Amino acid sequence: MEKTFLMVKPDGVQRGLIGEIVSRFEKKGFQLVGAKLMTISKELAEQHYGEHKERPFFGDLVEFITSGPVFAMVWQGENVIHTARQMMGSTNPKDAVQGTIRGDFGLTVGKNIIHGSDSTESAEREISLFFKDAELEEYSKLINSWIY
Numbered sequence: 001m002e003k004t005f006l007m008v009k010p011d012g013v014q015r016g017l018i019g020e021i022v023s024r025f026e027k028k029g030f031q032l033v034g035a036k037l038m039t040i041s042k043e044l045a046e047q048h049y050g051e052h053k054e055r056p057f058f059g060d061l062v063e064f065i066t067s068g069p070v071f072a073m074v075w076q077g078e079n080v081i082h083t084a085r086q087m088m089g090s091t092n093p094k095d096a097v098q099g100t101i102r103g104d105f106g107l108t109v110g111k112n113i114i115h116g117s118d119s120t121e122s123a124e125r126e127i128s129l130f131f132k133d134a135e136l137e138e139y140s141k142l143i144n145s146w147i148y
C-alpha cells in the first residue's frame with residue numbers, strides 16, 4: 001500500500017492544529033502507520049529541504065522548521081501521496097482553495113502549516129529520513145473492508 005510523509009510544521013503545532021489535521025486524514029480513510037512529536041535538527045532540515053538550498057528563502061525555511069516541535073507522520077492508503085497534497089492545498093495559502101488545510105488555516109507561504117511528500121521518490125526519501133523501519137506499524141483495520 002502506498003505511503004507518504006506528512007508533517008505538521010511548528011506553526012501548526014503552536015496553533016493546536018495537530019488533532020484537526022490528523023482527523024481529516026483519518027476521516028478520509030487513510031491509515032496512520034507512524035507518528036512522533038520532535039524538534040528537527042539543522043542538519044535534518046537541510047537534508048529534508050535540500051532541493052531548495054539555492055533558493056533565497058532557504059535560510060528562513062531551515063530556521064523556521066527547526067524553531068519548535070513538528071508532528072511527523074507516515075500515512076498509508078490508495079493514492080495517498082497525491083490525495084494528501086490535494087487535501088493540503090496550494091503551497092501559498094493565498095492560492096489554496098477553501099476546504100483544504102492551507103486554504104482553511106493559513107495566510108502566508110512561510111507559515112503554511114503542513115508538509116507533504118510530492119512524489120513516490122520523495123515519500124520514500126522523507127520517510128527514511130524521519131523514521132526507522134521499527135517505528136512504522138503494520139496492522140490491519142476491519143474498517144478497511146468498508147473503504148476499499
Ligand code: IDP
Binds near residue numbers: 091111112118
Ligand atoms: P510544498 O511544501 O507545497 O511542497 P515547496 O515548493 O516544496 O512547497 O516549498 C517548500 C516550503 O518552502 C513551502 O512549504 C513553504 O513553506 C516554503 N516556501 C516555498 N516558497 C517560498 C517562498 O517564496 N518564500 C518563503 N517560503 C517559501
